[in-house]
Amino acid sequence: MRTTLTIGEVARRTEVAPTTLRYYEKIGLLAAPSRAGGQRRYDDGVLTRLEVIGLCKAAGFMLDEIAALLNDDAPGRPASRELAQAKLAEIDTQMATLARAREIIEWAMACD
Structure with a gap:
C-alpha cells in the first residue's frame, strides 16, 4: 500500500x-x-x-x-524534444552572455 x-x-x-x-x-x-x-x-x-x-x-x-x-506521450516525444532543444539553445545564449559579463567585470576590476 x-x-x-x-x-x-x-x-x-x-x-x-x-x-x-x-x-x-x-x-x-x-x-x-x-x-x-x-x-x-x-x-x-x-x-x-x-x-x-x-x-x-x-x-x-x-x-x-x-x-x-x-x-507528451507521443512516440519519440517530439513535442518534448522540440521544447528541450529550444531551451538548450536559450541556455547556451545565456551562458555566453554571462561569460562575456564576467570578462567585462574582471577587466574592470583589474583597472587601477
Missing part, C-alpha cells in the same frame, strides 16, 4: 506552498488527489513529480511548457 500525504505534509517535504499545490492541480500539473474527510490525500508519487517540476522550473521552463513536457 502506498502512503498518502496531506497537503501540509507535501508542502513541508517539498517546500512548495499549499496554494501552489492547489494551483498546480487547477492547471493540470498535478492530478486531483483523493480526499478523506474533506482533506486532500496525495499519493507519495507526488513528491517525485514536484521534484521534476522544480527541476524544469530551475532550467527555465514555464509552467505551460512543463505541462507539455509531462503530458
